[in-house]
Amino acid sequence: MPHILIIDDDEVLAGLFEDYLREEKYDVTTIFNGSAGLEAALTNNYDLVVLDVMLPDMTGIAVLTGIRSKSQIPVLMFTARGDDVDRILGLENGADDYVPKPCTPRELIARIRAILRRSQAESRHEKKLQCGPLQIWPQQRKAIWHEAQLSLTSTEFSLLEVLTRHAGQVVDKNTLSEQALGRPLAKFDRSIDVHMSSIRQKLGVQQDGHGYIQTIRGKGYLLVK
CATH class of the missing domain: 3.40.50.2300 (Response regulator)
Known part of the structure; x- marks a missing residue:
């Protein structure tokens, strides 16, 4: 309970x-x-x-x-x-x-x-997800970035998990909202953008100065593979 x-x-x-x-x-x-x-x-x-x-x-x-x-x-x-x-x-x-x-x-x-x-964990035997230096254990709700554990809120973890499952692909905001927030994206809802901004800060930038999470205008977000 x-x-x-x-x-x-x-x-x-x-x-x-x-x-x-x-x-x-x-x-x-x-x-x-x-x-x-x-x-x-x-x-x-x-x-x-x-x-x-x-x-x-x-x-x-x-x-x-x-x-x-x-x-x-x-x-x-x-x-x-x-x-x-x-x-x-x-x-x-x-x-x-x-x-x-x-x-x-x-x-x-x-x-x-x-x-x-x-x-909460959905599966006791779910495999680790990995994208470059990012490792995610969905069952444990644990994320490792460059061998250090990321401090993420529950929503940030869920968003990053969805992006990792689709690494290298653009994920639209409605899909992110439904799969990570558990609800359809509401009109004028900026929640996804605010959470993504926080995740970006925690991941830092690549050597070329670009973020690991890219905004694809009018389409959604992409985790660089």
């Missing part, structure tokens, strides 16, 4: 989501302020964090930064509907995905399931 941590000061809405999640066979803990939520998120007792951007004692972005400094636990952000600034800040600081608030319990469950599916 996955254990979900909700960090949100809206007690009514959080209670609604908690009840719905329990009906869907999730174990749920709700905390109503950022500092206590951050402490709880770092205990390794949870499988996923649902984090509101607006909290009474500290911002959700500050909580996310604190989590990412010590943990790669999947984080789903609550953002204000239409607020691109909070959305992009969350993704740039390591959020795995976001859901606009207010949202329906059904939409929240769908996002949680998608994140958990891609963060």
Whole structure:
């Protein structure tokens, strides 16, 4: 039974989501302020964090930064509907995905399931993937780059895994969204671009100064083989 941590000061809405999640066979803990939520998120007792951007004692972005400094636990952000600034800040600081608030319990469950599916191993005997100095173990959720382990969020790992499976080929954004984020690409959704920017920074550049992940305008992304 996955254990979900909700960090949100809206007690009514959080209670609604908690009840719905329990009906869907999730174990749920709700905390109503950022500092206590951050402490709880770092205990390794949870499988996923649902984090509101607006909290009474500290911002959700500050909580996310604190989590990412010590943990790669999947984080789903609550953002204000239409607020691109909070959305992009969350993704740039390591959020795995976001859901606009207010949202329906059904939409929240769908996002949680998608994140958990891609963060958990699907096969106990899946082989290693390799593209040059990049080695990926999908079952272990581990990536090695030039013999050093990459620190990736769950979403970054999933995106890099999809690109590695299609190394040398252009992968369009909708395919990346469906296979890595677990949902179709929404209109004006920049999540893929923000995550790709973060992955590029972690991989660095080739000797000629070009990135290992190339943007093919109007088509998608390509991992150089």
